Amino acid sequence: MIRQAIIPLAGLGTRLLPLTSVYAKELLPINGKVGLEYIIDECLEAGVKEIIFIISTKKQIIKKYFYNDKLYEKIIKKKKDLRIKNEYKKIKKYKRIIKFVYQNEPKGTGDAVLKTIKKIKDNYFLMLLPDDLIVKRNCSKDMILIHNKMNCSVMASMKVNKKTVNRWGIYEKKKNINKNNFYIKDVIEKPDIKSAPSNNAVIGRYILSKEIFKKLRSQKKGKGGEIHITDAIRRLINDGEKFIGHTFKGKYLDCGTMDGYIKSSMEISKLWNFV
Secondary structure, eight states: OOOEEEEEOOOOOGGGTTGGGSSOGGGSEETTEEHHHHHHHHHHHTTOOEEEEEEOGGGHHHHHHHOOHHHHHHHHHHHOOHHHHHHHHHHHHHHTTEEEEEOOSOOOHHHHHHTTTTTOOSSEEEEEOTTEEEESSOHHHHHHHHHHHHOSEEEEEEEOOGGGGGGSEEEEEEEEOSSSEEEEEEEEESOOTTTOSOSEEEEEEEEEETHHHHHHHTOOOOGGGOOOHHHHHHHHHHTTOOEEEEEOOSEEEEOSSHHHHHHHHHHHHHHHHHO
């Protein structure tokens, strides 16, 4: 059972400027719903009981979003607006399961994960990267089912165009388990198109063991002077820890760039209108 999830939120979101010059990218609306709420709902539907947000002091607005009780209470008392009342009820539900830790220096996703070391209680936990939305099917829920059956780490995968593999982290497969799952031999960050071992790309959903913390503590800085989670994962794989790649069935949306953010709103709008 996976009871805890972590979500790194300390990034400055420069690819979404000027929108992020005064506002956290994770709080930007996607078709009328705050982007971060899609990730929270995915966790709740997957059975997660506690979510740990990794933020920086520069992004305190994220914490304020969930702790603006006086404003809601004042407006509800004055206007008695049912929509606002329901929104506040939802936020209070979120607040009960959210905790915060801080990463005040941009040292990479690996460093962000390491900040949660004192909060993680079980042997395995879920990590979600908020730039990656997966809709139409709950990827985290499917990955947890695989983890429960196989008792190992699981990472999300998506087939990409072979001409674009140099933009992604790419899996080297060890062995296929079935149509949608495989054992991971290695993960190569942005390989050359000719030398890429596959076109199975890493997507921001991970079930990781607490062993990752031991690797992160001793992990040397990588590209850009940051501590990369992929480097620590590779070391665990080399030590013999079993990792499964799961090719998810939902629809992937990239919300981390301006073009992707706009397209995500349009795609979700289509889905909601279809429903």
